[in-house]
Amino acid sequence: MARMRAVDAAVLILEKEGATQLFGLPGAAINPFYSAMRQHGGLDHVLARHVEAASHMAEGYTRAAPGNIGVCIGTSGPAGTDMITGLYSASADSIPILCITGQAPVAKLHKEDFQAVDIASIAGPLTKMAVTVMEAAQVPGTFQKAFRLMREGRPGPVLVDLPLDVQLAEIDFDIETYEPLPVAKPAASRAQAEKALTMMLEAERPLIVAGGGVINADAADLLVELAEVTGVPVVPTLMGWGALPDDHLLNAGMAGLQTAHRYGNATMLASDFVLGIGNRWANRHTGSIETYTAGRTFVHIDIEPTQIGRVFAPDYSIVSDARAALEVLVEVARERSAAGTLVDRTAWAQECAERKRTLQRKTHFDDIPIKPQRVYEEMNRAFGADTRYVTTIGLSQIQAAQMLHVYKPRHWINAGQAGPLGWTLPAALGVATAVPDGQVVALSGDYDFQFLIEELAVGAQFNIPYIHVVVNNSYLGLIRQAQRGFEMDYFVQLAFDNVNSPEVDGYGVDHLKVAEGLGCKSVRVTDPADLGDAFEKAKALMAEYRVPVLVEVILERVTNVSMGVEIDGVVEFEELAERAEHAPTALVPMS
Numbered sequence: 001m002a003r004m005r006a007v008d009a010a011v012l013i014l015e016k017e018g019a020t021q022l023f024g025l026p027g028a029a030i031n032p033f034y035s036a037m038r039q040h041g042g043l044d045h046v047l048a049r050h051v052e053a054a055s056h057m058a059e060g061y062t063r064a065a066p067g068n069i070g071v072c073i074g075t076s077g078p079a080g081t082d083m084i085t086g087l088y089s090a091s092a093d094s095i096p097i098l099c100i101t102g103q104a105p106v107a108k109l110h111k112e113d114f115q116a117v118d119i120a121s122i123a124g125p126l127t128k129m130a131v132t133v134m135e136a137a138q139v140p141g142t143f144q145k146a147f148r149l150m151r152e153g154r155p156g157p158v159l160v161d162l163p164l165d166v167q168l169a170e171i172d173f174d175i176e177t178y179e180p181l182p183v184a185k186p187a188a189s190r191a192q193a194e195k196a197l198t199m200m201l202e203a204e205r206p207l208i209v210a211g212g213g214v215i216n217a218d219a220a221d222l223l224v225e226l227a228e229v230t231g232v233p234v235v236p237t238l239m240g241w242g243a244l245p246d247d248h249l250l251n252a253g254m255a256g257l258q259t260a261h262r263y264g265n266a267t268m269l270a271s272d273f274v275l276g277i278g279n280r281w282a283n284r285h286t287g288s289i290e291t292y293t294a295g296r297t298f299v300h301i302d303i304e305p306t307q308i309g310r311v312f313a314p315d316y317s318i319v320s321d322a323r324a325a326l327e328v329l330v331e332v333a334r335e336r337s338a339a340g341t342l343v344d345r346t347a348w349a350q351e352c353a354e355r356k357r358t359l360q361r362k363t364h365f366d367d368i369p370i371k372p373q374r375v376y377e378e379m380n381r382a383f384g385a386d387t388r389y390v391t392t393i394g395l396s397q398i399q400a401a402q403m404l405h406v407y408k409p410r411h412w413i414n415a416g417q418a419g420p421l422g423w424t425l426p427a428a429l430g431v432a433t434a435v436p437d438g439q440v441v442a443l444s445g446d447y448d449f450q451f452l453i454e455e456l457a458v459g460a461q462f463n464i465p466y467i468h469v470v471v472n473n474s475y476l477g478l479i480r481q482a483q484r485g486f487e488m489d490y491f492v493q494l495a496f497d498n499v500n501s502p503e504v505d506g507y508g509v510d511h512l513k514v515a516e517g518l519g520c521k522s523v524r525v526t527d528p529a530d531l532g533d534a535f536e537k538a539k540a541l542m543a544e545y546r547v548p549v550l551v552e553v554i555l556e557r558v559t560n561v562s563m564g565v566e567i568d569g570v571v572e573f574e575e576l577a578e579r580a581e582h583a584p585t586a587l588v589p590m591s
Contacts, residue, residue, distance in 0.1 A: 001172040006139040007036040007162070009173040010100075013143045015042040016178055019069045019098060021433060023048055023057040027075020029102030029115065032167035034073075046433060046462050049454045051079045053426035055086020056452075058097040060390065060430025062090075063413045066218040068434060069150060075102045077115025080123070080161070085420050087126040090157040092417035093239060094216055096150035097157045099123075105165040106134055123159045132161040136169035140178070148181040154304040155216055186303060187324035193332045196275060196299045197230075199316060201341075203273030203297065205348050206232045207252065212239030212416065213278015213303060213322040220244070220409040222326035223277070229333040231345030233352045235264055237279050238401060239416045245385075245407040247587050252352045256285040257570065258563045259401035262359035265567045267352045268292075277301045278322040281311040282417065287566040301325045357588040360577040361562065363403055364584055366528055369556040372396070372471055373574070374528045376403035379469065380585035382535035383441055387411065390428040390466075391443040393419035395477040395561045400443050402562060405587060422451025425468065429459055429548075432466040440466035446494060446509070447476055453514060459548035460519025466548055467538045473555040474507040481560055495557070507554060515550040522550040 010033065014020065022045045026034045037043050048054035051074040058070030072083060080101040090097045103109070104116035109132075123130035128149040133142050139162070146158040200206045214223050220243040227234050227244065233252035234244045238259045244251045253264030268274075274296055279285075281300075286292040289312045300314035301322065308317040318325060336342050363377035376399060385407040391397045392415040406412040413431055415423045428442035449470045458464065476492040483489060494508050501510035512522040521541040525534045531553070538549040560573035577583040580590045 001174055003170055004173055005032065005036065005167065006136040006169055006171050007033045007167040008040065009140050009171060009175070010143055010162075011036040011040045011043065012173075012175040013140060013178065014071065015040070016175060017069070017147045017180055018067065019071050019147070020044060021061055022046070022071040022073055023054040023061070023430065024073030025051055025054065025075070025079065027079060027102060029076035029104065029164050030073060030100070030162070032164065033100065033102065033162065046429070046458060046464075048426070048458055050452060051082035052085050052422070053452045053455045055083045055097065055099060056089070056423050056426035057430035057433070058099075059086060059090050059095050060413060060427030061434045062095050062097055064388070064410060064431040064434035069096050069098060069147070070430060071098045071100065073100045075115070076104055077117050080117065080119035080159070083159070084123060084126065085418070087123055087157050087159065089415050089418040089420055089423060091126045093212060093415065094155045095157070096155040098146060098150065099157065099159040101159065101161045102167070103132060103161045103163040106163045109163070119159065119161050126157070127159050128156040130159040130161070132163065133166050134163070136166045136171050139166065139171065140173055144181055148183055151183045152185065154307070185321040185324060186319050188301065188318045188320035188328050190328060190332070192318045192320075193325070193328040195316065196301075196318065197329065197332050197336065199297060199299055200230065200232065200273060200275060201343050205271045206273040206275065206345070207268065207271045208232050208234045209237060209274055209276040209279050210234055210240040210243045211237045211277060211279025214240050214243045214326075215409050217278065217321055217323035219323035219326050222323060222330055224248070225330050226326055226333060229330065229337050230342060231349055233267065233349055235268060237282070237285055238414060240279065241401070241412040242406040242409045246405045247407065249353060250349060253356060254401065255567055257287050257565065257567065258284055258398045260567070260570070261402060262361065262570070263352075263355040265570060266355050266359055269568055270351070271296055273297045275299045275301070276314075277325065278303070280307065280417075286311070287564075291566045291568055353588070357590060360583045360586050360590060361402060361572070362575050362577045362582040364582055367556065368527055369554055370526070370528045372399055372555050372559055373403060375469070375471055375531060375553050376400055377585050378528070378531035378535065379441070380405055382532060383439065387439045387441050388413060388431055388435065389441055389443060390424055390431055392423040392427070392448060393421065393478070394445040394448055395481065395559065396443055396445040396448070396471045398478070398563065399561050405585075421448045424448055425452050426455045428466050428468065429455060429464050432459075432464045442466060442468040444468065444470050445477060446470060446472040446474060446511070449511065450509060454518065456515055456518040456520050456548050463546040464548065465542040465546045467535075467542060468548055468550050470511060470550060470552045471555050472507060472511065472552055473557050473559065475557060477559070480558070511550060511552050515548075520548045520550060521545055522552065524552045524554065526554045
């Protein structure tokens with residue numbers, strides 16, 4: 001049996017569990033762990049500038065590919081508290097990340113030692129496990145349990161807190177015989193699948209709502225097969241976007257109050273049956289439950305038993321991992337198709353497709369300052385089906401979801417439930433680290449971009465290239481729009497005359513100078529006719545220098561984006577598309 005420090009065992013376990021990409025910052029209380037990383041050499045590490053950013057990098061890394069688990073590391077005290085927003089974001093969207101913190105020695109935990117805080121108690125409500133390991137011999141078992149919990153049931157984050165003396169203590173440990181713990185996941189039964197499909201067959205206008213659980217379970221292929229075998233159209237949620245390609249004939253568009261399509265809401269309202277798989281019935285998807293559920297029968301499939309009935313009581317429910325449920329649903333559907341007992345849904349699917357063709361928003365504007373709709377039109381032209389978009393919240397995210405196109409799972413990476421400002425930049429670095437040869441495009445408003453802007457230096461230092469599109473109206477745009485109900489425009493303006501950069505013409509922060517000062521490349525666009533060339537230039541700069549490239553687009557100061565409080569009451573503030581030239585990159589051209 002090998003004799004080693006507890007941190008040496010921890011590092012070996014990370015490699016054995018396949019969690020070999022770390023993001024973090026060293027410090028006195030976590031230096032033993034870093035010494036084990038250096039000695040062992042089997043792990044990759046990116047040095048963040050802020051520990052909150054490191055936690056978002058870990059989350060972006062996890063989201064980028066099936067099976068990934070990003071790891072965030074920090075020292076004691078404020079490093080752990082800085083991670084809390086990252087833990088909240090990961091927990092809310094069912095994303096497994098492992099946060100490791102240093103801690104004061106065990107004997108000092110209740111003596112108000114320097115940077116000693118009970119981080120396990122603070123992080124507990126936001127994790128599947130948060131524990132301060134008090135005995136060195138418990139370190140291997142704690143990490144083994146952490147990986148099982150992160151993967152089992154509804155995935156989520158874990159925090160392991162390591163006191164300094166626990167890290168340094170020697171234990172007996174044999175990595176050669178170490179094995180990850182088995183992971184149990186509930187699976188739908190044959191009888192449950194038959195009942196759900198029978199209910200679908202009895203409906204006239206059925207829909208499938210595909211949530212983020214389909215993505216997490218790596219089950220998009222089965223979702224597509226179920227839709228194609230049954231002929232039932234699919235409404236992806238924001239977290240499930242990409243599970244079915246946007247241009248698929250059975251993709252009926254997204255529904256909701258904000259990140260939704262006109263045709264998606266219209267189809268949801270026309271339906272009489274909804275099969276929800278791996279979704280939460282989030283309030284910005286449903287609006288009021290009365291409007292959303294009226295005249296419709298619901299079946300809900302989710303991996304977490306307490307998620308069933310949390311928002312409203314479905315007519316039937318199944319507790320199951322999304323992939324396990326789709327496997328048996330597809331099996332039953334194939335058998336019924338072969339037997340000729342499936343209902344022909346062609347007319348209903350064509351009706352949904354006709355809404356997709358006609359109910360579109362206008363994107364083609366030639367105004368200066370630039371209207372944001374034109375930015376997304378040009379992004380559709382510039383960035384292809386392999387592009388991975390990363391964003392968090394704001395008018396930029398809402399309008400992008402209304403107008404961009406996504407064709408593959410894990411190609412729309414969004415902080416869904418928490419929506420923390422500042423998330424986009426570090427999460428994009430995590431995604432780009434996971435897919436170094438992929439095309440990653442982040443999208444931010446100016447305020448989201450400013451929150452953790454220092455992390456651009458991480459991309460420059462570690463040669464993590466991606467394109468960051470910043471739509472700059474020098475406003476807290478979403479909050480300004482929400483303040484309309486209070487008849488105010490109060491502390492939401494970011495504009496000022498920059499004495500060092502008169503060329504920004506009153507828009508305040510000179511993002512180009514900041515980005516270039518942090519080692520990145522940048523392009524500014526003020527004319528919509530230049531957007532296409534700017535995106536191509538950004539691609540070339542990224543390829544040449546292997547650093548993040550900022551494309552800043554100067555927008556009109558005020559744009560009110562389509563949204564409402566009910567899915568049948570979304571307010572359209574701009575003129576709608578009436579001819580093909582109004583929406584030239586629409587999925588289905590208008591005649």
